[in-house]
Amino acid sequence: MESTIWEILSIIGTIAFAVSGALVAIEEDFDVLGIFTLGFLTAFGGGTIRNLLIGLPMTALWSQQLEFYTALVAILLLIIFPQLVFRHWKKAELWTDALGLAAFSIQGALHAQNLHQPLSAVIVAAVLTGAGGGVVRDVLAGRKPIILRSEIYAGWAILAALLIYFHIVTSDLGYFGLVIALTVLRMYGYWKNWHLPKVTWVEREDKDD
Template sequence: MTWEVFNIIGTIAFAVSGALVAMEEDYDILGVVVLGLVTAFGGGIVRNLLIGVPVDSIWQQGLLLKTALVAMMIVFLLPSGIIRHSMKWLYFFDAIGLAAFAIQGALFASNMNHPLSAVIVAAMMTGIGGGIIRDVLAGRKPVVLREEIYAVWAMAGGLAVGLGAVQKPLELYGLFIAIVLMRLLSLKYKWKLPRRAITP
């Protein structure tokens, strides 16, 4: 049940995130749908490839596909003023999707009895995969490749799940809130990973 809840939360959050980016880039309704679906399901597809789950299992998620489409259409049909205000919430939706899908991916790999390394990778790729594909299709530099801390929080969630530190539903929801908060705090205070630029 917990796995399904995180799946639904992540799907809605990333579908909305993809739709907002598409509208910000002035895409038409087809572009909104494509970018929203890619953001919502891209990470799960990449994860499935890495841990040996058939990719076509996505077509068995009819309810999630419909949920994503409804979320995108609601955003698309909102008045312009509300949409412009919603752009300020883009990073918030992104943080929710990151946290929900990181935990969902970690639970998925853990339930398949994969080793800790695979659980961490599954958490990271489920959390960031859709966002990377979204940004590339929108002609943007992927957020995860910027100096802002992003993928680290997904990996931390995967580590917590893989080590068995969080198992009960309340603990998992607490981890979800913690990842969202840490992602938003890293944006607010501009926390960065070490970087080194090579200049001519």
């Protein structure tokens, strides 16, 4: 059953991030090749970074044929029927990013936990898998990575890691519920403009005694 959950989360995250990357590419006026490139790199970037970190061979990426074809179809549909999201372009971009973050964060945490990794590794796996594709997308699109500036972005991946590591969420239904909860929290944080504390420089004028 765990393999089924893994595959479902992988497909959800792949579709969401493929569309997210394609939307950013269209917004940045990329050509068709650029749209496919950014869509695929966003969809598979996080998992690739995670695999390299934990020592899985690159051949693990080439075995994801189902995910590849689902990403291909999702990007093709967006290119052929852009009017599907035309009226709600920005919302579609935000929702797909939030859904991809949620699904891949849980998948990354589960993967590290199944390898009996410590809490630190589970958190790193969740963050890199959940946010890695978005970082690749933003860097290639010439944007400041959203993980470094927007809301409590990586915090939701850390929350997923903690809930899974401490066995607070353990069932299949619980994992799907967590996907929904993290997606909604990510969007709610965006709407409410939640942010982690920032450090600002305060210039002091030297006064002569």
